[in-house]
Amino acid sequence: MKNVKLIIEYDGTNYCGWQKQKNNITVQGTLEKALNKATNERVDAIGSSRTDAGVHARGMVCNFITSSSIPAERFREAINRHLPSDVAIIKSEEVEESFHARYSSKGKSYSYTIINRYENVVIGKNFCCQVRENLDIDSMKMACKYFVGQHDFQAFQSKGSSVKTTIRTIDELCIEKEKDTIKIHVTADGFLYNMVRIIVGTLIQVGKGKIKADYVGNIIESLDRMKAGPCIKANGLVLEKVYY
Amino acid sequence: MKNVKLIIEYDGTNYCGWQKQKNNITVQGTLEKALNKATNERVDAIGSSRTDAGVHARGMVCNFITSSSIPAERFREAINRHLPSDVAIIKSEEVEESFHARYSSKGKSYSYTIINRYENVVIGKNFCCQVRENLDIDSMKMACKYFVGQHDFQAFQSKGSSVKTTIRTIDELCIEKEKDTIKIHVTADGFLYNMVRIIVGTLIQVGKGKIKADYVGNIIESLDRMKAGPCIKANGLVLEKVYY
Known part of the structure; x- marks a missing residue:
């Protein structure tokens, strides 16, 4: 065996x-x-x-x-x-016999791709979320800082999963933009249910000016799912790497 | 009207x-x-x-x-x-009434994407050509120089089209590599039938070491389709822009 x-x-x-x-x-x-x-x-x-x-x-x-x-x-x-x-x-x-893909995992990286333009997206449409309103990338970058580190991310979890603790440590959350493509990279020791998609949904609200960048710390502290942004659609999300 | x-x-x-x-x-x-x-x-x-x-x-x-x-x-x-x-x-x-999408065109840009790795490609497979053998990107970049400028590109044309002249001017041909993705950009006043795909096919032969970079000038001069590389598959090719 x-x-x-x-x-x-x-x-x-x-x-x-x-x-x-x-x-x-x-x-x-x-x-x-x-x-x-x-x-x-x-x-x-x-x-x-x-x-x-x-x-x-x-x-x-x-x-x-x-x-x-x-x-x-x-x-x-x-x-x-x-x-x-x-x-x-x-x-x-x-x-080794003891290796378990889920329980042995020490961390994971995801990427999320946003195409930020008014015109319909065709090429790569199954691998992005399109946002037609212009996003303020600088505010989004500022908001990223609040997520990094160890926090209780209860406000960034969808219902429907049972976990022992909602505390996670985000090691990196960064955004790069090239032409109309915004790519978000996030690495953490683990993620709650829909956590990346709710973080990205919140960053998009920041980019639209609906949530102020410096309010993101308050959202995290509130532990209140209602204060965070929406769970953004799935197909911009890619599981990039699992660390052991 | x-x-x-x-x-x-x-x-x-x-x-x-x-x-x-x-x-x-x-x-x-x-x-x-x-x-x-x-x-x-x-x-x-x-x-x-x-x-x-x-x-x-x-x-x-x-x-x-x-x-x-x-x-x-x-x-x-x-x-x-x-x-x-x-x-x-x-x-x-x-x-204007006189504008004709085909005859008014002064130039075009295409991109071609190669994924250079041994492992099967899944994400983006319809938008690239996979090459499993390791490609020498420096040789490919050297070979690019020979294409730029005004040349008779008869050696880089598939049969099946009738054109008055096979002379074209390539304004730019450049290659960038990021991780396993090689992207080729080419701009010319016009292209012969399958010209981009045969140029890329030739560059791949150079990357594999089957054609020497400094032999590319001879291939162009020969006007001999048999000396150039193969017409590489279609789905890595994107018509990026048409100039008027």
């Missing part, structure tokens, strides 16, 4: 998120089918994160236990053979 | 190119259907370029003559209402 770790890239557009569902096509379900074909076993894939419908990944991590004789490094090709073109194994390697 | 100029963005993935065809879905055909609905007329859309199947555009230009009472600037919204999500009008404006 060996424990195999996979790094997976996927275009989440046509999936109902990561987690297996009975009647919907999900990334985990699709991957497990491919795993079963590659190993001739019934294999459970343990994912690092349960990305929502429409969210993408460049660096989703998962692990599975197998008694297959395929060398761990060969799993990449062996599984890719059975995957559709919107999911690909980037790397496969053997890891 | 007025002459209306449109700037159009499209994702060419699901189209058999720009030019109208009887039994296939094309961008021109799709646009004309939308134009007919918006104007209640039978309108011919004159395109600046006949992009091939799978080629995209951020700045395709077209013009049409109409007697519709819709103000020219309003055509953007009026036409967008009838277009699928992979085609969008970015701008509409009235132009």
Whole structure:
């Protein structure tokens, strides 16, 4: 028996998120089918994160236990053979028995892409959120500072998940703009349910002038979901990397 | 009667190119259907370029003559209402009677995206050509110099088009690399059939070490299509801008 770790890239557009569902096509379900074909076993894939419908990944991590004789490094090709073109194994390697894609994770990085222009977006539309009103990028950058560090992020969590604590540490939250593309990068030791999308939703409100940059500290302190911005749409979000 | 100029963005993935065809879905055909609905007329859309199947555009230009009472600037919204999500009008404006999207053009810019890595590409796969072998970007940059300027580009033309002259002037050909993404930008007064894709195909051969950078001048001089690299696949190509 060996424990195999996979790094997976996927275009989440046509999936109902990561987690297996009975009647919907999900990334985990699709991957497990491919795993079963590659190993001739019934294999459970343990994912690092349960990305929502429409969210993408460049660096989703998962692990599975197998008694297959395929060398761990060969799993990449062996599984890719059975995957559709919107999911690909980037790397496969053997890891310690104790490695668990979810519980061993020490941190994660996400990116979020906003296209800020009035004209309809066509190229890349499944990988961004379009904002037609002009965003003040300097205010958004100022607002970022309040998020960095250890905070109780209860105000930035959607209902529907139970976690022991809503305290998380954001190591980095930065924004870069090139032409009409605004890219937000965020790294933390972990994220609450919809946390990145609510942070980005709040930053957009700041960019529109509806929330003042220096009020963001108060929103965090309030622990009040109603004070933060909306949960912005899923398809601008990419799980970039999981740290162990 | 007025002459209306449109700037159009499209994702060419699901189209058999720009030019109208009887039994296939094309961008021109799709646009004309939308134009007919918006104007209640039978309108011919004159395109600046006949992009091939799978080629995209951020700045395709077209013009049409109409007697519709819709103000020219309003055509953007009026036409967008009838277009699928992979085609969008970015701008509409009235132009002089003599303006012709194709014959008035003074130059064009294209971009071409290569993803240079071994691992399968998922995100953005319809907008790039993947090259798995490591490309030597410095040699490719050196090779670019030979293309710039006025040359007879007969060696960089696919069969199937009749043009008066195969002499063109390339104003700029540059390459930038960020992580595994190589982006090539090219601007010329005009392009022969498949010219950008054959230039990129040749640059890739240079990057692989199969053609020496300083041999590129000889290929151009030879006027021999057989000496140049292959016509690389369409979907890395984007028509960025047309100059008038």
